[in-house]
Amino acid sequence: MIKKCLFPAAGYGTRFLPATKSMPKEMMPVVNKPLIEYGVEEAIQAGMTDMCVVTGRGKHALMDHFDKNYELEHQISGTSKESLLTDIRSLIDTASFTYIRQSEMKGLGHAILTGRPLIGDNPFAVVLADDLCVNTDRGVLAQMKALYNQFRCSIVAVQEVPESETHKYGVISGEMIKDDLFRVEDMVEKPEAGTAPSNLAIIGRYILTPDIFELIEQTEPGKGGEIQITDALLKQAKSGCVLAYKFKGQRFDCGSVEGYIEATNYCYANIYKQPSAATPQKTEQKVLEAEVA
Numbered sequence: 001m002i003k004k005c006l007f008p009a010a011g012y013g014t015r016f017l018p019a020t021k022s023m024p025k026e027m028m029p030v031v032n033k034p035l036i037e038y039g040v041e042e043a044i045q046a047g048m049t050d051m052c053v054v055t056g057r058g059k060h061a062l063m064d065h066f067d068k069n070y071e072l073e074h075q076i077s078g079t080s081k082e083s084l085l086t087d088i089r090s091l092i093d094t095a096s097f098t099y100i101r102q103s104e105m106k107g108l109g110h111a112i113l114t115g116r117p118l119i120g121d122n123p124f125a126v127v128l129a130d131d132l133c134v135n136t137d138r139g140v141l142a143q144m145k146a147l148y149n150q151f152r153c154s155i156v157a158v159q160e161v162p163e164s165e166t167h168k169y170g171v172i173s174g175e176m177i178k179d180d181l182f183r184v185e186d187m188v189e190k191p192e193a194g195t196a197p198s199n200l201a202i203i204g205r206y207i208l209t210p211d212i213f214e215l216i217e218q219t220e221p222g223k224g225g226e227i228q229i230t231d232a233l234l235k236q237a238k239s240g241c242v243l244a245y246k247f248k249g250q251r252f253d254c255g256s257v258e259g260y261i262e263a264t265n266y267c268y269a270n271i272y273k274q275p276s277a278a279t280p281q282k283t284e285q286k287v288l289e290a291e292v293a
């Protein structure tokens with residue numbers, strides 16, 4: 001059973017400067033909730049309980065958010081505003097939060113390796129919180145976890161992007177083994193224009209088997225001088241099996257201004273204004289109860 005979810009959140013968020021100069025990108029609110037809280041909700045919905053966060057300098061707000069604020073609780077206790085804290089209180093009660101610092105930002109692969117002491121020798125999920133994923137039915141991580149239970153290997157979430165966008169992503173190619181599922185044969189990080197092996201781009205959701213840590217350790221810095229998870233995953237794909245899953249749902253790139261605005265508009269119209277359509281805590285609790293049983 002996958003219980004642990006890693007949130008690499010040590011990056012500088014340079015595309016969103018100056019907002020991210022002193023505020024973690026993951027704490028930027030989409031309507032009234034920080035980005036990382038959407039990711040944690042998705043992980044809980046998939047039955048995960050251990051949230052492991054890779055932080056860096058200036059990221060204290062992340063830790064404070066998933067902790068009790070007694071002064072605030074006391075201040076609003078018994079008022080109409082108390083209900084605004086219901087969701088976050090429930091998250092704090094449902095999941096545990098542990099943190100580790102990445103002291104040098106050497107890339108996503110390095111951030112994942114930094115999380116190893118929190119993960120141990122278990123398969124685990126990875127959420128890049130600036131990719132906000134929504135689905136009316138099962139969340140993306142829950143879809144991926146179901147596939148993991150069937151295939152027992154690393155899985156990356158992919159979506160089709162226009163050819164003009166492939167240079168921003170890791171791009172895979174492979175053999176389709178069933179609807180929306182591919183066995184990865186090749187993987188290129190941010191391919192030059194016209195050289196992408198397909199239009200299937202990796203987004204910020206992964207399930208990784210723990211042998212990935214050794215493979216990252218053996219990985220030299222790649223594109224941009226960073227240790228790329230894509231390079232380690234390609235080694236895993238060559239020696240074993242990595243799947244790419246075209247998920248059901250929508251993903252917003254909240255690391256870019258345009259994606260962030262789109263996510264805000266979507267969440268305002270479909271979640272904030274229709275709270276009954278988005279009561280994740282109830283369904284999450286059911287998933288957890290079912291798994292425990």
Ligand code: UTP
Nearest residue numbers: 008009010011012013014015105106107108111
């Ligand atoms: P990004 O490249 O999208 O994030 O990394 P960034 O560096 O924060 O943003 P820009 O490109 O400068 O605007 C993908 C994810 O990996 C994490 C980031 O926090 C983000 O969630 N990351 C990246 C780390 O934790 N450590 C790193 O060294 C690099």
